[in-house]
Amino acid sequence: MPLKIVPDNTNIGFVRVRFIAFALTLLLTIGSIGLLATRGLNLGVDFVGGLTMEVEFKAPPPLDALRKEVDNLGVGTSALQEFGSPRNILVRLPLPEGDQAAVQRIVAKVQAGLKGNYGDVNFRRVESVSGKVSGELIESGIWAVLLSMAAVALFTWFRFEWFFGISTVVALVHDVIVTLGFFALTQLEFDLNVVAAVLTIIGYSLNDKVVIDDRIRENLRKYRTMDIGPIIDLSVNETLPRTVMTSVTLIAALMALLLLGPDVIFGFTAAMVLGIIVGTYSSIFVSSSLLISLGVKSRAAPELASAERVVRR
Amino acid sequence: MLDFPKWKIWTIVATIAFGLLFAAPNFLSERQAAALPGFLPSKQLSLGLDLRGGSHLMLEASTEDVRKTKLESLEDTVRSELRQVPGGAVAFTDMSTAGGKLSLIITDPTRLDAAVEALRKVTQPISGLPGARDVDVNIVYGNKIVLNETDAGIAASIDNAMAQAVEVIRKRIDELGTREPTIVRQGANRIVVQVPGLQDPSALKALLGKTAKLEFKLVDVVADPTETAQGRAPPGSQILPSLEGQPIVVKRRAIISGDQLVDSQVSQDQNGSPAVSFRFDSTGGRRFAQATQENVGKPFAIVLDGKVISAPNINEPILGGAGIISGSYTIQSANELAILLRSGKLPVELKVVEERTVGPDLGADSIRAGALAGIVAVLAVSVIMIATYGRFGLYSVAALIINVLLILGVMSMGGFTLTLPGIAGMVLTIGAAVDANVLINERIREEQRKGRGVIPSVEVGFRDATRTIWDANSLNIIVAVIMFIFGSGPIKGFAVVLSIGIATSVFTAVTVVRLMASRWLAKARPASLSI
Numbered sequence: 001m002p003l004k005i006v007p008d009n010t011n012i013g014f015v016r017v018r019f020i021a022f023a024l025t026l027l028l029t030i031g032s033i034g035l036l037a038t039r040g041l042n043l044g045v046d047f048v049g050g051l052t053m054e055v056e057f058k059a060p061p062p063l064d065a066l067r068k069e070v071d072n073l074g075v076g077t078s079a080l081q082e083f084g085s086p087r088n089i090l091v092r093l094p095l096p097e098g099d100q101a102a103v104q105r106i107v108a109k110v111q112a113g114l115k116g117n118y119g120d121v122n123f124r125r126v127e128s129v130s131g132k133v134s135g136e137l138i139e140s141g142i143w144a145v146l147l148s149m150a151a152v153a154l155f156t157w158f159r160f161e162w163f164f165g166i167s168t169v170v171a172l173v174h175d176v177i178v179t180l181g182f183f184a185l186t187q188l189e190f191d192l193n194v195v196a197a198v199l200t201i202i203g204y205s206l207n208d209k210v211v212i213d214d215r216i217r218e219n220l221r222k223y224r225t226m227d228i229g230p231i232i233d234l235s236v237n238e239t240l241p242r243t244v245m246t247s248v249t250l251i252a253a254l255m256a257l258l259l260l261g262p263d264v265i266f267g268f269t270a271a272m273v274l275g276i277i278v279g280t281y282s283s284i285f286v287s288s289s290l291l292i293s294l295g296v297k298s299r300a301a302p303e304l305a306s307a308e309r310v311v312r313r
Numbered sequence: 314m315l316d317f318p319k320w321k322i323w324t325i326v327a328t329i330a331f332g333l334l335f336a337a338p339n340f341l342s343e344r345q346a347a348a349l350p351g352f353l354p355s356k357q358l359s360l361g362l363d364l365r366g367g368s369h370l371m372l373e374a375s376t377e378d379v380r381k382t383k384l385e386s387l388e389d390t391v392r393s394e395l396r397q398v399p400g401g402a403v404a405f406t407d408m409s410t411a412g413g414k415l416s417l418i419i420t421d422p423t424r425l426d427a428a429v430e431a432l433r434k435v436t437q438p439i440s441g442l443p444g445a446r447d448v449d450v451n452i453v454y455g456n457k458i459v460l461n462e463t464d465a466g467i468a469a470s471i472d473n474a475m476a477q478a479v480e481v482i483r484k485r486i487d488e489l490g491t492r493e494p495t496i497v498r499q500g501a502n503r504i505v506v507q508v509p510g511l512q513d514p515s516a517l518k519a520l521l522g523k524t525a526k527l528e529f530k531l532v533d534v535v536a537d538p539t540e541t542a543q544g545r546a547p548p549g550s551q552i553l554p555s556l557e558g559q560p561i562v563v564k565r566r567a568i569i570s571g572d573q574l575v576d577s578q579v580s581q582d583q584n585g586s587p588a589v590s591f592r593f594d595s596t597g598g599r600r601f602a603q604a605t606q607e608n609v610g611k612p613f614a615i616v617l618d619g620k621v622i623s624a625p626n627i628n629e630p631i632l633g634g635a636g637i638i639s640g641s642y643t644i645q646s647a648n649e650l651a652i653l654l655r656s657g658k659l660p661v662e663l664k665v666v667e668e669r670t671v672g673p674d675l676g677a678d679s680i681r682a683g684a685l686a687g688i689v690a691v692l693a694v695s696v697i698m699i700a701t702y703g704r705f706g707l708y709s710v711a712a713l714i715i716n717v718l719l720i721l722g723v724m725s726m727g728g729f730t731l732t733l734p735g736i737a738g739m740v741l742t743i744g745a746a747v748d749a750n751v752l753i754n755e756r757i758r759e760e761q762r763k764g765r766g767v768i769p770s771v772e773v774g775f776r777d778a779t780r781t782i783w784d785a786n787s788l789n790i791i792v793a794v795i796m797f798i799f800g801s802g803p804i805k806g807f808a809v810v811l812s813i814g815i816a817t818s819v820f821t822a823v824t825v826v827r828l829m830a831s832r833w834l835a836k837a838r839p840a841s842l843s844i
Contacts, residue, residue, distance in 0.1 A: 003700040008762060054675070103668060104515040124675035130666040133371065137801055144799035148792045155788055196734055196796065196807040200741060203792040203811075207748060207785040214781045242748075242755040249697050249751070250744040253690035257740050261686035262679040264363070265737055272741070 005248060006241040014236050015229045018289035025286050029174050032181020039184045044191030047138050049131035051093045051103060053110065056122040060086035066114075073113045075106050081189075084263030088124070090189075095128055103128045125264075141195040145176065148202050160213055163294040168209045171279075171287035175205045178278045179271055188267045197271035204250070205279030208243055209287050215239050216288060228296055232288045240284070247280045316835075317828055325828055328820070329715060336722035358725045361732030361806060364680050366673035367509035372521060372663040374478065374502045379471050379661050380462065384410050387448065387460060391415065394431050403428045415460040422456045429458060439465050471502055474660040479504060484656035485520045504663065514670055524618050524662050525653035527571030527591075529601070532612040532624055536562035553614070555621035556640060563614045563621070568604040573597025577654035579647045582639035587647040589638045591654060598634020606630035617650075683736040690740050691717070694747055702754045703843050708829045709750035712821040716746050719817040720810065729813070732806035742814025745789065749822035752778040757844055767842045768834055775827055782823060789815050 014021075045052045063080050070078040070091060079092040091110065096102035107126055114121050129137070149172060157165035176198055183190050215235040223231060251273060258269040335354045338346040349355040362369050388410060395403045404420040405428075419425050429450055436446040447466030451459050462470075479496055482504065486494045495507040511517060533550040546552045546562050555561045573593045580590040593601055605613075605627050614624040615638055622640050642650070691713065698706035698713075720739060724731060757774030765773065793815065796808035 005701065008758075103665075104513070104518065122672065122674070124672045125670065127669040128665075128667070132373075133666045140799050140801055141804075144796055144804065147799060148795045151791045151795060152788060155791060159784060192801065192803045193734055193737075193807075196737075196800065196804045199792060199796050199800075199804070200807075200811070203789045204741075204744070206788050206792075207745075210785045210788060211752065211781050214784060238759065239755075241758070242751050245697075245701065245751045245755070246744070246748040249694050249747045250741075252693040252697060253740050253743055253747075256689035256693055257686040257737060259686075260682060260689055261737075262682040262733060264675075264679060265733055268734065268737055272737075 004241070006244050010237045010240055011233070012237060012240075013233060014285060015233050015289050015292065018285070018292070021285035021289065022293075025174055025282065028178050028181070032177045032184070035181045035184035036177075039187070041180065041183055041190040042187040044189045045092065045127055045129045045134070046192045047134050047141075047190070049129050049134040050095045051106065051128045052126070053091045053093075053107065053123055054083055054125040055089050055091055055110075055114070056124050057087050057089065057118050058120070059118075061089065061118055063089070069113060069117065070110060073109055075109055084266065088263070095130060137192060141192065144195065145198060145202070148199055149173070149176075152202065152206055156210070156213070160217060163291055163296050164213045164217075166294060167287045167290040168206065168213070170290060171209060171282040172202055172205055174282055174286065175201055175275060175279045179275050182274050183267075183271070186270075188270060191267065193265055193268040194271050197268045197275065200272060201275030201279060204276060205283065208246075208279060208283035211242060212236060212239050212283055212288050216291070228292055232291060236284055236288055243280060243284060247276055250276055317831060322828065325824060329719070329825070332719040332722035332817075333715075334722070335726040336718045339721055339725060354726065356725050356728070358721060359728065359730045360676075360680070361730045361735070362507055362509060362669070362676075363671050363733045363803075364676045364683075364731065365509050366512070366671050366676035367507065368511040368514040368517060369667075369669040370506045370514060370518065370521070370665055371499070371667035372482075372504045372506065373666045374471070374475060374504075374661040374663055376467070376471055376502055379474050379502075380413060380467060382474075382661065383462060383467070383470050384413065384415060387415055387462075390435055391417070391432060391460065394435055395428060398424070398427050398431045400424075400427060403431075414462070417458055419456045419458060425452065425456050425458075432458065432460065437466075439469050468501070475502060475504065477660045478663065481657050481659050482506060482521060485652060486517070488652045488656060489517065489520065503666075510673070512670070512672065514668065518665060518668075519649060520652065521663060522665065523653055524659045525571070525650075525656075526618055526658040527574070527654060528567040528616045529569045529604070530563040530565075530567050530614045530616055531608060532614050533562040533564055534611065553616060553619060553621050555614075555624070557621075557623075561614055561621045561624055563616070567616075568608075568613070569593075569597060569601050571654060571658055573600070574654055574657075577651045579644065579651050580637060582637060586639070587642045587644045588640075589642070589647050589650045589654065591636055591638065593634040595634070601634060601636075602630055602632045605632075679733055683733065687717075687736065687740055690743060694743060698747065698750070702750075704833070705750070705754050705757070705826075705830065705844050708826045709747065709754075709822065711829065712750070712826045713743060713746050715825060716742065716814070716818050716821040719821065720814050723813050723817065724810070729809050730806065731810070732803060734803040734807035735810040738807045738810035739814060742811065742818050745786070745815055746818035746822040748785070749778070749782045749818065750826060752781055753823070753826070754844060757842070761842065761844070767839055770842070771830060771834060775823070775830075779823055782819065786815050786819050 063082070066089065067078060067080050070080070075096070076094040081090040081092070082088065083090040093106065096106050103126070107123065111121065111123065149169060152172065153165045153169045156168050179198055179201060183194065212235060215238055216232060219231045219235050254269055254273050254276070258266065258273060261269060335356075338349065338355050338357050343357065346355045346357055388408070395405060403424045405417045406420055408415070408417040419428050429452060432450045436448040436450065439445045439447055442465050445463065445465045447463060447469060449461045449463055451461065453459055475498055479498060483494075483496055486496070486506070486508065493509060495505070497505050499505050506517075506521065508517060533547060536547050536550060540546070541552060541560065541562050544552065549565050550562050551565050552560045552562050573596060574591050575594045577589060577591045580588055582588040609627050609630060612624050612626050614621045616622070622638060638650070694713065695710040698709050700706070702709070717739065720742065753774050756778045757770050760770035760773045790812060793808045793812040796804050797812065800808055
């Protein structure tokens with residue numbers, strides 16, 4: 001007998017607990033906004049400009065002493081961070097003013113400065129981004145996120161009905177904000193890769209919602225006399241095995257990436273894992289139940305059917 | 314739904330075979346791939362700098378700089394043009410380039426129209442914009458003429474300068490002997506240079522960061538030293554910093570510029586220290602000969618990028634069209650200057666605004682970790698899928714592996730670059746492919762629970778799920794396209810793989826799995842289906 005992660009014919013009353021879910025969602029959202037406002041994001045050089053070097057030491061260096069040594073080199077105030085392993089340290093410095101060679105001079109200075117106490121160190125990666133470019137990267141990142149959301153809303157509106165569009169986007173905004181809140185909480189570096197992760201979360205969370213919305217629409221047509229509440233419960237329960245199965249599989253794949261994959265994309269993968277958990281939660285508990293609050297009635301079924309005919313043709 | 318016409322089966326098989334053929338070179342060593350017979354594809358996936366190591370530089374030209382250069386050359390043109398007006402040279406005063414425009418006052422108001430007409434003739438039409446000129450010539454306050462660069466004119470000269478800059482950069486990098494550099498323009502005034510394998514970009518930056526504008530100017534020997542000390546130069550002259558310390562007053566007009574150089578090499582001066590020799594083309598040589606002939610006994614300045622390198626006396630006319638620049642050079646810096654002079658001057662100064670260098674061991678680590686993670690991810694997904702859906706799970710795993718190979722094939726064929734976020738994108742497409750099969754299999758389960766027979770269940774399962782899969786994946790494509798258009802760097806690399814992966818995963822997860830399932834159902838005609 002094949003394995004079943006979710007048993008057949010579940011009948012969980014998701015709609016009944018919607019106010020608890022709404023409250024929790026609101027709490028998570030407000031909490032995340034609070035974290036973003038107070039702690040803020042640990043923005044990488046991509047977004048604030050500056051100089052980053054990933055330095056590999058022969059043995060794990062003491063961070064406090066290292067910080068003092070780097071600061072004493074006269075290259076600006078440093079920020080150190082372990083990266084992947086205790087032997088790999090990410091050194092962040094303000095971008096040097098001056099000519100083209102300034103970055104190399106600083107790297108050489110740090111290299112020479114560290115050589116005395118730590119022997120040969122290996123500069124695995126050096127990145128510098130000027131303030132102007134980082135400003136543009138922020139701008140293009142924000143545009144990409146906003147436009148994706150708008151495109152999603154439009155698509156769901158045309159493909160389904162306006163209330164599906166609204167419930168989906170509300171849930172997506174929640175997913176994105178909570179993911180950002182997670183980055184504010186953990187202070188993991190927020191770089192361009194993470195923006196790519198946020199965009200993917202939008203895509204995947206959307207998948208979940210579209211599958212459920214699809215089913216709700218189908219059931220609205222099938223059971224014209226049933227109330228909207230039971231229809232939503234039925235649809236969410238019917239699609240539950242798929243929702244959970246996909247999320248579990250995806251998380252299994254991502255865990256491989258998180259634990260074994262390159263350190264450079266750790267933040268990316270962490271964002272993805274969290275985003276999928278949050279997205280699955282909001283698909284099951286929030287976006288569909290929100291349809292009731294938006295005033296959808298099963299009476300709307302004939303309209304839906306006609307809308308569907310138009311699309312099909 | 315489950316019957317496949319013969320042509321469809323063959324199309325599917327051919328598509329897969331084609332994709333695998335293009336993916337195959339990636340599993341060979343570089344040498345083996347190159348040795349493949351010509352009719353087989355041999356292109357390997359190009360890896361991004363984050364995976365293979367190397368330097369990435371983004372250079373930005375100051376548009377202000379382009380504007381200034383343009384204005385300076387405009388000034389020269391106007392001077393010579395007014396001298397050649399039919400009916401005698403037009404006299405003018407108060408020529409000024411203040412405020413980014415060129416203005417002058419024509420002394421004789423009756424010649425105003427002739428002057429304007431002559432100047433209008435030298436403005437250039439802009440290709441692609443009928444009626445537009447690069448400079449507006451207007452009369453203000455009676456006899457003052459103002460020449461203003463139009464926006465289209467500035468855009469065209471920036472475009473022109475950037476195109477030239479790319480060529481100059483290519484020449485300079487080729488001189489370094491580095492392998493397969495990528496030099497592309499980005500936006501209106503940026504150039505991205507990627508050099509795989511380059512560890513220390515300082516030599517590269519030294520080469521790219523210098524304009525290498527070489528000029529020969531006469532030294533203004535009559536300038537008042539006290540005025541000079543206060544930073545004031547006589548009209549027509551300018552004060553330039555010099556390598557030897559003391560600023561030097563030189564005539565603004567260059568007697569000759571480095572544009573006419575044909576060659577430049579490292580050589581030695583009389584004392585045997587490293588120097589740079591240069592040779593002019595024939596017109597340049599003649600002008601140089603003439604200029605030196607007229608100024609024997611006077612000092613002239615060799616000016617590089619606005620700095621006086623040396624100011625020797627012209628002891629005798631230099632007739633051969635060749636010369637030597639000596640200063641305090643090492644062999645290395647002399648070689649650098651020779652390269653710079655050989656490859657010509659940059660039409661505009663470039664500044665590094667973004668720099669990323671990845672060491673080769675980090676790149677190799679990333680590939681290793683990425684590949685390992687990918688394999689473990691496929692294994693984990695396979696175990697879950699087969700345990701959950703049995704035979705149909707096995708089909709989806711087969712489709713999944715075909716999918717990964719197809720992504721590799723399409724990327725090799727299309728010459729796309731695989732970056733680290735791209736590997737992550739590949740792992741995520743695995744998710745999309747799995748999702749499609751989960752949808753199908755769950756539908757089949759549902760239909761079976763309703764008491765339908767095996768074949769109708771499978772049929773309905775595929776049909777109903779396909780609609781949802783299309784909905785979901787069209788949305789994902791939309792997001793991927795937006796990422797590609799608005800994203801930069803890593804986001805773009807991710808979006809490319811995601812878009813390709815979505816397309817191939819719909820094909821493998823829906824079409825290929827359906828083919829496998831239908832063949833099995835037709836052959837085995839199972840009475841029950843364990844799913």
